[in-house]
Amino acid sequence: MALKDEKKIKKSQTCPFQEAMDLISGKWTMSIINTLMAGKMRFKELERSVVGINTRMLVKELKQLENRKIISRKAFATMPPTVEYSLTEKGTSLKPVLVEIQAWAMQNVV
């Protein structure tokens, strides 16, 4: 119980910056968001576009991003069923962050 309380206190002390990082950190998170900046995509398209990710990880990441209201998922009752993923307003507003990461990458990684 005491440990749980301590954890609660630590959580409430977290700064907005750290809370944002809890939402967007993760090896694949920003790459998926970056890919969806081009527009809505189906699962298979995303899987091809995010180079190096495996199916299991992509499923997990998409579910997390949906819970965090950064992407939205629309299912269509077609045959076979299709599912489309797109950025929410909250997700789209990450554009300036992506632009700066891209600029940093060009100077420091290539």
Add this chain to the structure above:
Amino acid sequence: MALKDEKKIKKSQTCPFQEAMDLISGKWTMSIINTLMAGKMRFKELERSVVGINTRMLVKELKQLENRKIISRKAFATMPPTVEYSLTEKGTSLKPVLVEIQAWAMQNVV
């Protein structure tokens, strides 16, 4: 062996953006960099400033960031020995990324 080759190909296909994310993603990475933007710091100071991190994680993160040439570590032969951490030029150039994450956090987390 075949699997290893495949991994190598996947690695070389990674785009600069994904490589950058490999360097800076991680739950605590950007918070540590953000904290060091204020100037060099000792281990204990960092531990107090990065709210919520534990000692083991901080040690691990600092070692990783040093290997990635984002921070530098200076040890002084004082009694007791002191160690100072500071951002390299590569680390300091992440400032615009931090500014944008901060702005996004203020609009979407608070």
